Amino acid sequence: MNAIPWLSALWLLPAVGAVVTVLLPARHPQLAKYTALSVSLGVLVVAGALAMQFEPGGDRYQFVESHAWIPTFGVRYILGVDGIALALVLLTVVLVPVLLIAGWNDAGERRRGCHTYAALILAVEAMVLVSLVALDLVLFYIFFEAMLIPMYFLIGRYGSAKAPGAAMKFLLYNLAGGLIMLAAVIGVYAATASGGMGSFDMRQLVERTATVDPQLLNVMFVGFMFAFAVKAPMWPLHSWLPGVAQHAKPTTAVLMMAVVDKVGTYAMLRYCLQLFPDASKSFAPVISALAVVTIIYSAIVAIGQTDVMRLIAYVSISHYGFIVLGIFAMTSQGQSGSTLYMVNHGIATAALMLIAGFLVSQRGTGIITAYGGVQKVAPVLAGTFLVAGLASLSMPGLAPFISEFLVLIGTFVRYPLAAVIAAAALVLSAIYVLWLYQRMMTGPVTEGNERVRDLVPREVVVVAPLIALLIALGVYPKPVLDIIDPAVGHTLSVVGAEDPVPATAQGAPK
Structure with a gap:
């Protein structure tokens, strides 16, 4: 047992901060903003201390906390973090203060709007952090579903007229996916109960599911996978996301795509693969095929979009296809690449959508044809938009490149055709990113754009660290991979999957 309950502090700090923020006097909106920002920076410090003490080559789960909760049903408050979870924890705690600054004026003039808006963001952060470090299945499920509530109000209350x-x-x-998962959770409990007493402890369930009827495990795997595929989102369960991106505030959309949706792909690694290893291997070809469809379909649809926010949403969906493809390739390169992709995708998507949001907030429209020549009146905005766009198409030297490269390598040794088809998305991504930049930023200044201003200091504070991270992780991703790789090795050992031996190695003389 740890002397300091680091993981409890990690999520309780933003949870308590949300309550404090919303209870501050209504006449002090600026105080509410600064309080929420201070809390988010405090969470960043806690996560930093956690990361400094984490030992990549140590125990599988570290900083474990375990306390009785509902003993009648074997439910416990159990927290623990591995390298995969730690990488996503760090992504979350880095992005939240950036989003609070980016959405500084998003709440408008409504009474207590600033208080509620900031508190909802902190509440989402707390629930995501619990989901990432929970080792009890019921604890995970509760917060997996509970995060829908603050997200619903962030989208519907603070977006456009069509946001509700x-x-x-x-x-x-997401509720439909969650209800199906709930049935599967109950099924896991009933199927693994021993002597009338079941458990929701992930570490015990991994061992107990090995004795359950494989056909029953296949059904429960589908229940879990459906919920996570909605959250991720994967084709054909993706159609809710473009509307959110278009009608919610850009800050809210980034919180959804870069932070909340990561819980879906993370849960595939933690729950689908480890609780149902044989089912995961059986369904892997089908899921990999759906991932390839997600990649290509979303990239093609992105090219035809007329709204910049919807275009970025489809770009994000396409990238989620790469993440899922790497997970179910069942190779060390694929899963390390997928986990790194989750981190890099969050940073790249945040940069691209926030910069686009700064521009759209000035012009009052996301229609691409309303723009043109922006680089002449706002060169810094246009330049940072180009860097973020190049990151989204996985340009070498920027963070997403190495993660996408690892996913394709890891997939190719298992499913060569899927890797080749997925690689075609690189051409499609070049089309939608470069054409978008050409239409919006180059050429003569379109009427109405002459009044567009460049990034102000607050916006530079938002964009600069994101661009710096894209470059730093593109040049030197080793620190993150050093954290991720041992956890990926543990996951593959539980699944019983090994990296395929290349054909050239098989035929080499001894």
Whole structure:
């Protein structure tokens, strides 16, 4: 047992901060903003201390906390972190203060709007952090579902006139997935109960599911996978996301795509693969095929979009296809690449959508044809938009390149055809990113754009660290991979998957 409950402090700090923020006097909106920002920076410090003490080559789960919760049903408050979870924890705690600064004026003039807006963001952060470090299946499920509530209000209350409809669609899709998962959770408990007493401890369930009927495990795997595929999102369960991106505030959309949706792909690694290893291997070809469809379909649809925010949403969905493809390739390169991709995708998507959001907030429209010549009146905005766009198409030297490269290598040794088809998305991504930049930023200044201003200091504070991270992780991703690789090795050992031996090695003389 740890002397300091680091993981409890990690999520309780933003949870308590959310309550404090919303209870501050209504006449002090600036105080609410600064309080929320200070809390988010405090969470960043806690996560930094956690990362400094983490030992990549140590125990599988570190900083473990375990306390009785609902003993009648074998439910416990169990927290623990491995390298995969730690990478996503760090992504979350880095992005939240950036988003609070980016959305500094998003709440408008409504009474207590600033208080509620900032508190909701902190609440989402707390729930995501619990989901990432929970080792009890019920604890994970509760917060996996609970995060829908603050996200619903962030989307519906603070977006455009059509935002409530987008929020409702988001909620219905994710609630449907969650209910199916709930049935699967109950099934896991019933199937693994021993002597009338079951357990939701992940570490015990991994051992107990090995004795359950494989056909029953296949059904439960589908229940878990469906919920995570909605959250991720994967084709054909993705249609709720573009509406959220278009009608919610850019800050909210980034919180969704870069932070909340990561819980879906993370849960595939932690729960689908480890609780149902044989089912995961059986369904891997089908899921890999769906991932390839997600990649290509979303890239093609992105090219035809007329709204910049919807275009970025489809770009994000395409990238999620790469993440899922790497997970179910069942190779060390594929899964390390997928985990690194989760981190890099979060940074790149945040940069691209926030910069686009700064521009759209000035012009009042996301229609691409309304722009043109922006680089002449706002060169810094246009330049940073180009860097973020190049990161989204996985340009070498920027962070997403190495993660996408690892995913394709890891997939090729298992599913060569899937890797080759997925690689075609590189051409499609070049089309939608470069054409978008050409239409919006180059050429003569379109009427109405002459009044567009460049990034102000607050916006530079938001964009600069994201661009710096894209470059730093593109040039030197080793620190993150050193954390991720041992955890990926543990996951593959639980699944019983090994990296295929290349054909050239098989035929080499001894």
